[in-house]
Amino acid sequence: MSLVGKVVIVTGASSGIGASAAESFAKQGSKVVIVGRNEANLKATEAACKAANSKVELLVIAADVTTNAEKIINSTIERFGQLDVLVNNAGVGEMGSILDIDVDQFDRIMNINVRSVFLLTKYAAPHLIKTQG
Structure with a gap:
């Protein structure tokens, strides 16, 4: 399958798997x-993407x-007019047992690892359906 010209969103692109996927x-x-x-790490990912393909559109x-799921999708559509692939890579992992963490820490983990995936996919779905992405 060719990915040439496909519009791809990669979350968690400032480091690790997300940065490598974007590149x-x-x-x-x-x-x-x-x-x-x-932002500093995103600039490094941007530079790596440009090094991999000097003509890449970023x-x-x-x-x-x-807190910005809808904005992320809308900005993508405004810029590129379509969406073909969504890589929900942003996530956190924290150490500790249920006896050690508090509800605020639990909420933070759930918001990043679950809620944001739901919202990004919800807002992306109509565009992905259009492109059969």
Whole structure:
């Protein structure tokens, strides 16, 4: 399957798997939307994508996926007019037992790892259906 020209959103793109995924999509000719909270790291991911493909079209969104899901999708559609792939990669893991963590920590984990995935997918779904992504 060719990814040339496909519009791809990668959350958690400021480091690790997300940064590597964004670079891989760029290398394959996709139009890549990189999303993360750390602006300095996003700039590094942007540079890596451009090094992988000097003609890559990028949209860099510094945002928190827990509060900006609709904005992320809308910004992508405004810029590229479509969406073909959503990589829900943003996530956190924290150490501790149920005896050690409090409800605020639990809510933070659930908001990032579950709620944001639901909301991003909800807002992306109509666009993914259109492109059969």
